[in-house]
Amino acid sequence: MTVFLRLALSCVMLAGGLGSAQASSTRAAPATHGAQAAPAPQAMPGAQATPAPQAMPAIRAVTGAPASAAHAVRAPAPPCSAPYRIDKTLPNGARWQLCWEMRNIEGLTLTKVVYTPKGNRAVTVLRSTSLAQIHVPYDSGRPRYHDIGALGYTAIALQSADCPGGERREQFVCVTTRARGHAYLKSDYDGPNTSAQGHDLVVFSAFQVGWYTYLVEWAFSDDGSITPRVGATGSLSGFTTTPEHGWPIGVGARTFETSHNHNIFWRLDFDVAGKADDLVEQYDFSGSGTAKRKLERTAFARETKAVNGPMRWWRVVDQKVRNADGHRVSWEINNADSSEYRGPANEAFTRADVYVSTYRSCERLATVNPSPGCAKSVDRYINGERVKDPVVWVNVGYHHVPRDEDGDLMPTHWQGFRITARDVTAKNPR
Ligand SMILES: [Cu+2]
16 A cells, blocks of 8 residues: 555656656665756745746745845734745744745745744844755665755645644645743742743644655744754665664564665754844853863854864854843854764765855755756855855754664654744843
8 A cells, every 4th residue: 555655656746747856856766966957946035936837736836025025123924925924923922923935946945934022022033944955875875865856846735634733734834833841930939830831833844755754844932942853754765784784674683774864954044133244153162171161152254164062052143133131132053963974075065064154046955956057065155255144054964773663654753953042032031
């Protein structure tokens, strides 16, 4: 039954005219590095998106708004039409506003993300965010997939049970709310405890890429934080190898399922408190092995790549807009949960965990970038230019060593990172 469904899916995709790009990403054959063909050009943020001629009927492009509307600090209704507009006030009074669209190449893309803490002004956070690649190299050296080339075409129509408590938008997107545990709890010597439960606005889509189902999700929390993450489920690909590259799956130790990495790249075009004056900074705390720790700040005025390190984090700060305490408004980026995969020399894009480039509309994917006349991978975007409008690329790896429990259906394995409000409000806006 499942085999039939997969074959049917492949047939539908090929009938959609996707040709070699889709054949690569459905894993009909091992993709050679950089071999994926580019689908039709797609509109970029702020422009009118037009459906590609060969688009399947189920995939919709979204009408955008004039670019000038994207950078207002104060936030009226997001400039997108009703099915593509998300405007949610969570139980504690925090409000998130954004637009979504399903792009042929990147898949689910969120734009014009605005946060309004309870009792405070609205503040822009992101001009757009989407996945930029899912690189899947196997421990035996082959295959080495680049699963994003035409992700939008692989979107799965969600059923009611797939979107619990939420609303489905245009079949492919679920918008829902989830409890996230204690927002805070404090005891009081004389009286009852003070506590509250927190909530997330969650926006996700699911994509069928070969045997894998990828859940692509962003959670917008009522404390101003954002958690982008991807869950891989569906089925294992079934590649077998020798014992040093895999793990025995099934009875005895006759077949070894190949271990592999999922190196997922996100592209985040930040507009913190408006488009202007954004700067990316790196923070380190030296003094390991001693009793003290000393704060060290590094400003990324020019395009830079960076690797993870103990206690290291980054932030995108608006150098002019301040909160009521006079502190600059920023969002912090924490990428502490990565396997930090480093590939061979011809996969230089795996050699860093965070890249900061200045905005260029043609720089869309972290590898096999489809834009004509543009560099092909994120490591090549970094060439020392002054960063006027920062785009942050976050690379999060997960090393998947198969286990018996992965036998169908495969339990979802999640990977992602955190973006936290830092000095957006002068105190907890609870
Ligand atoms: Cu896996």
